[in-house]
Amino acid sequence: MPASDEYFFGLKRLHAIFAVSAAALLATTAWFIWDDHDRSWKNYQREYREIDSRLSQWEAVQQLTDEEAARYEESAAPNAPSWFQSEYPGLGKKWLELPIADAFNSPLKVKQVWLPEITQNLHHAQTARIDRCVTCHVGMDRTIAGSGTEPLIANEQTLRLMIDAPAGSAHDTESESEDAATIERTLENTFGFSLAEEGLVDPSAPTVRWIAPDSPAANAFLPAASTAEEQSGEQIRDELSSGRWPDRIPHTIGLKLGDVIVEINGNPVGTATEIEKTLLAGPESDEPIALTIRRGLAAPHASHPRLDLFVAASSPHPIDEFGCTVCHEGQGSATSFEWASHTPNDPQQAARWRSDLDWFDNHHWENPMLPNRFVEASCLKCHQDIDTLRITETQPEPPAVKLVEGFDLVQSLGCIGCHEIGKSESRPRIGPSLKHVGDKLAVSAIMRWVENPHRIRPNTKMPRSFGLTNHLTEQGRADAERFEPIEIRGIAEYLHAAAEPSADTETPTTSSDEAATRGKKLFELRGCVACHRHEDFPSADSDFGPDLSNLEQLLSGEKGHRWLVSWLRNPRQHDPNTRMPNPLLGTSTAGDGNTTDDVADLATYLLRTDNAMPEDAPGFDADALDELVLAQLTKRYDRNTAQRYLESGIPGAGDKPVAGAEQHLVDNATAQNKLRYIGERAIAQRGCFGCHEIPGFENAKPIGVPLSDWGRKPEHQLAFDHVAEHIADQDIEPFHRQAVQQHKRHGFLMQKLREPRSFDHQLMAEKSFTDGLRMPQFDLTNQQREAIATYVLGLVDDQIPAHYRATISDRARIVADGERLLKKHNCTACHLMKPEQWEIAFESGAVIVPWSDPALPAADLDFPEELLAASEEEDADGLLRATVVGMPMVDDFDGGPSVVSEDEDPLEADETYDPGSVYLLFQLWRDAAIEGQLVRSGAAPLMIPGRTVVRKQPAVGGDQTRRLLPQIFEQKQDSGELARGGEAWEFLPPPLFRLGAKVRQDWLIEYLQDPTPIRPKSVMRMPHFSLSREDAVALAKYFALLSDLDPHKPSTARTDAQLAAADAAYREHLKTTQPDTSALPGIRLEHAMKIVADREQGCVKCHQLGATGEKPMGPNLELAYKRLRPEFVRRWIAKPDRIAPYTSMLDNLRYQPDDPKQDGFVVDYYHGTSSEQLEALVDLLMRFDRFSIRRQTTPRAAPDTAKPTSDNE
């Protein structure tokens, strides 16, 4: 058929369809252009620019004076860029942001950090890191003007601030003068702040844009944490001694630019006018008004927290060198929220992100961002030396608390006994050695303990390996109940069989009730409670050593008693690696002259007989034993052989010698041997040797998975199996439950720590009892588990260039080593290392400064002038600031902290006081500058009003000592041995504050290795720690360094030549003043000796010197030259309480600066001023060895003249 002129489809119809489809194409094209223009990062950048310009404008106005501000307001309007001023017409630079145009030099740009050195592993290659996070997080590194570390925009938080109602509020306006009524009340003139017309992000949010200095707004304060305004005297003193004090104090922080007011007195307010109306309507009373404010902005506009540490250019981790993903993980090259692999920190956040930000869990990116709670894990990449993350002098706020806690837990729980981490060459076994356990524990006691250690000692570190059947089915549970008792019995039998007898144990003396009472007293006062908990002393809760409350359940019977006595005599005889020092217990002499054996008394006390346990081992199920032996044998032999061996033992004379646990069954398969066999197999499988030294397992391989790069383990390789079903109904934090359901690495880890065997859920039907999971269950809190998980997640073994790795300075290394040793030996339980440090902010005159005793010039250290000047400067709130170091004054009535009321009366326990206005008496231990006045450490305490304490750093160490203070006080006051409350310190282990400046290093090294008694007054005695010489040296260096001494510089006394010169000068001096005395060489020290030797007023009145002194109170002076540094001795004699404010030693060389002669102590003994006498005493004491040798070999320089007058000039 020929073609017709007609179209098959009507042309009009086609046109119409074409028009519609063309429009559709245009629409989709416009859509994709818009989609690009509207990408979230562009909006974030636009938003941030707006916020930034507003804030800086407000900031500028804030800095202006009133007139400048007025002028600024007038000129502000024409300041907007006009058509002609702008580089581009009309929209100005916004032209470049329009769709399509924004492809050409748009101000909105993808910003990225290019990190070719810190590569990431993309499997096919180590590739450079490209972090584009700052594309959205634009202001990450911005700080407020003039500060290197204060964030420009803090992370969003809601605060409740109190603002003072204006003076002359509603109820007394009528009595106000006419003038007041005529002036219109505004927010500016009433409260001292004004609100912006437009908020920072949300234009309608009522936002603070200006604050008048020193106005109620600038002085807005955080209310006290406690709602109780008044507290009883007892509460106040308790809180002071427990360190909770400053929580109770309102804290001035002031309103800030950009704060959004959300509520007034708990009522929500929406607009600026509403706020103005509510605030100016006149409050009902003088009570401060509560404002709920929203401070800061949410991500991505907020600055990074801790800019002093991260991101900022001046921080150790500037963004240009580190980027973001090396710490946070995630996909750095992404420019949208959902693809960057953000990870929510809780399910609520996940839901919010999902609905607001289209977030989804992109499991294809193998290393998503770490959830906030685990973020510290990445620190470990570079800070493999964990000591670089600990508190140091330059780093007082620890940067990674959770990670360090995790590391410490992993160390202290003995995880490395089973899991290899890094290249740890040695695996210290954290549990006691079981080499001699046969002497110590009966089979029944071992069984009781192994079955569930927590039942006997709830806080023991030993994990549970038996009875973990929660995840099992009926059948699995029945199996466990049948076989576990056999394994437990087997372990006990094996340990007994393998143990070697230790050195002789001694037969204890008979015990009595009196002995137990004496033992109890010894237990507390000899310092056992510093390491061991005991239910008799609930307030001492050290968990350093084992809890000794139920000791008789383990050390039952006479065997246990014998062992304990010999253990207390010398623990290292039983276990050379034990942490327990030799307590050096001896005999005590009671008032009636009877001597008692301290060791016997302590043992009697610890092994109370009232709930002793049976000693005989219970019976066992012989069939179950055979089944278990068969199951173990079939792992090595075929079934028939195994059956034969089970019945008649393994033939010893076979071709191959029998090795391993099977040796127990050679030729003789008695029940006893089978038990030992099962025991050895059980120990091998359960890995007991990871923590304990067990004979026969010296070279056993650890049983756990190596953890060196566990943090990079692909999630699909983790065998979750059915564990999600197991925990579906358990009470677990939803975050962690979901992490298990979603097969997250950290979900696996947390569940493994929570219930290590639960991954066997529903799998035991196919496994035999002996093939189940083996990790024991540790008794951990959720927080501890998270800390451990943080550490393990950080074990990634990434390739980090060496110069990124954190190294520790020599100085910090010495400190870290020292602190590790202090911790290892629990020194800080007894010794106070650092007193409390309080920061106070006060109005002039609020703190009552004591009068400082004048002292010999030698007593005082130089105080920096600039600190003195700085203490006179007021801060932004008009307050003076001071930092004081010392301890709360010990009161003279009960040995507790000293607090007085406003009227300077001691607090009554039952009466109530306003904690803000009571005076806390603070004993300075270091010189301080208060209001331009230098206050020396020493006798009279500062009186600090409670409200002025802004922050308090607790004392370091000495918890035990401080706990004992009131008791020692009571005891010694009864016996009349102490005059002031503070003197109670003298009976307790000495504070080691500035120890390095006090003692000679060589002496300290020697002393630490072999302590000898020094202080006759002390009720405790330093135990023998058997420190190695290296450890002692490390500690000595540490103490030297803490006292700002060069650890390598030895202390020197005056040389012989110097002494001779001084002696000659003294003889010259004598010739002029006392021509009649014969002045032989050496007379100077002889005269100084007279001061020392005077029994009425001299040193020997209190100090021992050779054989003198009946009941000495102070250390032996004969040995002082070995122990003390001359610099210290000089300061000490000059003014003892400058150094130890609690001391009972008086300043014997009285210093009278007004007296022109300045004659010192009994001039007839030594002719010279106090300062000269001081020098002579120092020379004498520091060269006492010389002096005594000389004295023995040469005739007395000066014959005993008549006894000098006791008059003191």
Added chain:
Amino acid sequence: MYSRLTQLEFLQEVAGFLVGYYLAAALVNIVAASVTWRRGRKTEAVVWSVVAAVFCILAIIALAGRPELVGRLSLPQWFRDTVNLLLSGRQGPIVFSLGSAATLTILFIFRRFFVRPVVALAGMNLALLLFGFAVTDRYFADIVGKPDNIAIVGMLFLFAYVTWLATYKAVLNDERRSRGEPPLEKLDDEEVLVWPDLIYVELIVIVLVTAAIIAWSILVQAPLEGPADVANTPNPSKAPWYFSGLQEMLLYFDPWYAGVVAPTLIILGLCAIPYLDVNKEGSGYYTIDQRKFAYVVFQSGFFMWVGLIVIAVFFRGPNWSFFGPFEAWDTQRLPNMQHVTLAEIFWNSWLGREGPTAPADAGTVSTFGCVLLRELPGLIVMAILLIGVPITLAKTCMNKFRSDMGRLRFAVMGVLFVLMALFPAKMILTWAFDLRAIVSMPEYMLSY
């Protein structure tokens, strides 16, 4: 994709999709209603309006923001369990392939009923509803919602539509022919202008397809996965959808055959069709009755190819195991790996002895002889299939064909026909009897 969400979060996600989906379904029915109304089929129009209203209500429920309500719009659990039981594991592929073959046979036999627009539309509505209800199952949603698989789901609907259209026209033509009328295509047999009737329409289609692809690219992100890792193969590791049928064949045939020989044969076979076809009828119009053999054979091959893709994309999970559509893809499930060859069955199971093996020092010829002897049963079977079957067919039911086509043409057709029929047969043998190969000569890389 959805497995990391909680049930509620998943339902929320799915509800968003269902709103659009049900609205689109309603729109189709509204169009159907308006067309039928205009054509005077008023009862039908009312029915489609009611269906549209039902879909609208479903859309509103999905829009209500109550995920738990959406959860109710699902297939009953017993139904899902039954489907899973039938379609998973060892019997899954057998049930699926035989079931589809049976269904297609029924559809073919009763094609005159099934192609009626009312029935077809009803069927489509049922399919839409089933799909909508199935999507609220997270495992089903996981598979069909994968960005890679969206195109395949769309293709299945498209595939059903074009098959229906062709069959519908063929049925109409066959009916006309039985009444002695010319086929429909003859009626508008006039020639049309290239412009505007062809070019303009093509232009419009180009524009619309471009717009659709732009919209798709904005709405659905490219399905990128994790960085490639030489140490970790994804599980399952799948070819792109258009190759997944070919990948599936690798399970049943020697790689040489499945990857090289078979595709070549398919292409050559398709090329050969015009030279093999001697039927002069059915040219230029749709018909089934006039070329039943050609239609059935071609459609079977086509369906088989689509079926292979569907199996590979939707049913193959981790470890290449077979999973039901409402089942979690459990990485623990291992496929049956104990495959045997025909020679092993023959020598070991039937004769109870080891098959002949050449001694280690045997020469080339004697080794070859041993292999031939071992594979003798398989070789005999193959000879029967490739030579015996065509001859038998020529002598019996295809006698007429043979005489029409001539000997050579029939021989080629016969061999191609047998090879094609062997595809499904071999697959079913593998599934049912673990038969890996009829002839297995790995020594010479020859297996079938």
